[in-house]
Amino acid sequence: MKEMAALISGPEAAELILESIPRPVIMVSKDSTILYINKSMEKFLNINRTVILGKPLLQALYKGQAYKRQGGYRSPLMETLLTGREFSNQLMEIKTIYNVAPRLLQVTTFLIKEDNGKIRGACALLSSHTPDGRAMNFPAPSEQFETIYAFAEAIGARDGYTMGHSEKVAEYSRLIAEKMELDAKTVDLAYLSGVVHDIGKIGISEEVLNKKGPLSSEEYKQIMGHSQMGASILSHISWLNDLVPIIEAHHERYDGTGYPLGLKGEEIPLLSRILAVADAFDAMTSDRSYRKAYPLEKAIEELKHNSGTQFDPAIVKVFLEMLKEYV
Ligand SMILES: [Fe+2]
Structure with missing residues (x-):
């Protein structure tokens, strides 16, 4: 008889998915403290998550600088948190203190809300692939x-x-x-x-x-x-x-x-x-x-x-x- 896989509970399943998903994920609280990053994000930043967890997003990843030289937010996640503007697979250049050169990525961000609409924080998913799964042409430069x-x-x-x-x-x-x-x-x-x-x-x-x-x-x-x-x-x-x-x-x-x-x-x-x-x-x-x-x-x-x-x-x-x- 075919063996049945053991059922796993919701939170456990969620964690497994988040840790296995090949897209960097980061979640911050309402006051922009970094609450969670997944394995892909550790790989993208080339750090151990303990280095940045519990720290304010801007200090941990952007040297405390909120804006780009040319204007606009350095961190789309911060922008979502501060302005409520969410991004869906938007092509953006991301350059944190852990990236030597800017990376062109597709960025999705969203607010995390309670059932009553109260904002708990925000989350970002990065991807170097187009939605149809093709790798984007950005190895250069x-x-x-x-x-x-x-x-x-x-x-x-x-x-x-x-x-x-x-x-x-x-x-x-x-x-x-x-x-x-x-x-x-x-x-x-x-x-x-x-x-x-x-x-x-x-x-x-x-x-x-x-x-x-x-x-x-x-x-x-x-x-x-x-x-x-x-x-x-x-x-x-x-x-x-x-x-x-x-x-x-x-x-x-x-x-x-x-x-x-x-x-x-x-x-x-x-x-x-x-x-x-x-x-x-x-x-x-x-x-x-x-x-x-x-x-x-x-x-x-x-x-x-x-x-x-x-x-x-x-x-x-x-x-x-x-x-x-x-x-
Ligand atoms: Fe020299």
């Missing part, structure tokens, strides 16, 4: 970008940096560009340039990269070659072509004594000048294989001291103003 990011980090790690250097340089560059009110495309390029800035170090041995004593002229030449090498690598990747001149010039100095071309002042692309400040600041405030991180005050002093010689003074000024907002 975000997945390509993730590959580049992983690659850049691996190179940075050889340079005595702990992981995260490229992402921090990228984030500082983006924040400077935003503070300077540059257009959205330039702000994105600022971020990308930070991620890939040292990609040209791929050909340099770890021994030379981390050498403590003085470098021989041959070794110095190798190190200095990384900006042009990086530019050359990026020139083969069509969607990163805009970054070629920026990466090539990221070790130019404002007073014209940098490399490889000795460009001066505004001859240096703006994003290279931004990158120089972001890169130096993160280098100073990070532990390196050969020294401890500088205290913040010392790093700030160094930036001021080298403003007008190594760095564009206008960018140092913007960066220091911006730091005040964060520390």
Whole structure:
């Protein structure tokens, strides 16, 4: 006789479905505390759910920033909660602090109400598939970008940096560009340039990269070659072509004594000048294989001291103003 499956109760069935559904699900309370995320959402964010459960949605996933640069809510779930507007399979770009690049997803959100209509919270379901089940055509550029990011980090790690250097340089560059009110495309390029800035170090041995004593002229030449090498690598990747001149010039100095071309002042692309400040600041405030991180005050002093010689003074000024907002 055919064996009957054991019946399961409603809540147990609901939990099984939620945990097994291949769509990221998140639920928040009326005051936007994260109450639940399913396994797919853990996978999407690449975290363990305990990291964000019980925390306010905006703080946990969006650095407390409610609005996008261009206006509009960063979080569709927050928008639903605050305005009552629900979305049904709407194509949206989602970028949380756990996603390196924005992801284009289909988003469904709805309010959770009691029988008497009282709002209890809200729920969002994400999907990277169209309703008819076809996978959406969005691996580019975000997945390509993730590959580049992983690659850049691996190179940075050889340079005595702990992981995260490229992402921090990228984030500082983006924040400077935003503070300077540059257009959205330039702000994105600022971020990308930070991620890939040292990609040209791929050909340099770890021994030379981390050498403590003085470098021989041959070794110095190798190190200095990384900006042009990086530019050359990026020139083969069509969607990163805009970054070629920026990466090539990221070790130019404002007073014209940098490399490889000795460009001066505004001859240096703006994003290279931004990158120089972001890169130096993160280098100073990070532990390196050969020294401890500088205290913040010392790093700030160094930036001021080298403003007008190594760095564009206008960018140092913007960066220091911006730091005040964060520390
Ligand atoms: Fe560099």
